[in-house]
Amino acid sequence: KNQVEQSPQSLIILEGKNCTLQCNYTVSPFSNLRWYKQDTGRGPVSLTIMTFSENTKSNGRYTATLDADTKQSSLHITASQLSDSASYICVVSDRGSTLGRLYFGRGTQLTVWP
Amino acid sequence: EADIYQTPRYLVIGTGKKITLECSQTMGHDKMYWYQQDPGMELHLIHYSYGVNSTEKGDLSSESTVSRIRTEHFPLTLESARPSHTSQYLCASSHDREGTDTQYFGPGTRLTVL
Numbered sequence: 414k415n416q417v418e419q420s421p422q423s424l425i426i427l428e429g430k431n432c433t434l435q436c437n438y439t440v441s442p443f444s445n446l447r448w449y450k451q452d453t454g455r456g457p458v459s460l461t462i463m464t465f466s467e468n469t470k471s472n473g474r475y476t477a478t479l480d481a482d483t484k485q486s487s488l489h490i491t492a493s494q495l496s497d498s499a500s501y502i503c504v505v506s507d508r509g510s511t512l513g514r515l516y517f518g519r520g521t522q523l524t525v526w527p
Numbered sequence: 528e529a530d531i532y533q534t535p536r537y538l539v540i541g542t543g544k545k546i547t548l549e550c551s552q553t554m555g556h557d558k559m560y561w562y563q564q565d566p567g568m569e570l571h572l573i574h575y576s577y578g579v580n581s582t583e584k585g586d587l588s589s590e591s592t593v594s595r596i597r598t599e600h601f602p603l604t605l606e607s608a609r610p611s612h613t614s615q616y617l618c619a620s621s622h623d624r625e626g627t628d629t630q631y632f633g634p635g636t637r638l639t640v641l
Binding site for chain 1: 531618
């Protein structure tokens with residue numbers, strides 16, 4: 414069964430600290446993996462996207478890694494800011510763009526305290 | 528910031544009412560989607576469209592219906608709302624030009640049926 418599991422479910426850190434969010438998936442065949450950020454009451458916004466051949470992708474203070482062999486991905490946030498408080502969702506696509514469908518994780522709820 | 532809009536942002540209605548949730552995008556995307564999301568849960572695809580006059584049901588069974596008469600417009604209708612329809616509804620659109628079919632989400636409509 415194609416699934417996307419994220420951990421931890423929630424996380425609280427202090428402003429300025431780093432953190433790492435995890436994503437494990439069983440989706441096959443694999444096409445690409447995205448990390449989205451969803452602020453409360455808003456729609457998700459894409460942070461990074463990685464295909465099978467990519468191991469790491471950065472977007473400012475966000476760095477995503479992908480290990481296609483173990484089917485694991487992580488999102489590392491450096492020097493966290495209050496505005497990083499949001500839900501971070503891992504999304505895996507099982508095929509090329511035309512026929513691909515997306516599998517969503519439940520997200521990690523990150524809270525950054527001052 | 529993606530050019531995809533949803534109205535209303537919040538809606539509280541009584542049981543049995545007919546409602547239409549609006550979604551419009553100005554990016555010229557062929558593909559559009561409707562997702563349902565409950566708090567702390569993953570997004571579930573309920574409808575999608577690959578172009579004008581094309582609509583398909585998603586993975587999650589829904590009593591809602593959609594139409595795609597114009598490329599930029601993808602409204603969702605509930606003929607008779609019930610409390611079980613209370614949820615957040617997210618509209619998204621995508622294109623294949625980047626080869627990865629990234630979906631851009633609207634801000635969502637939070638529906639409460641009393």
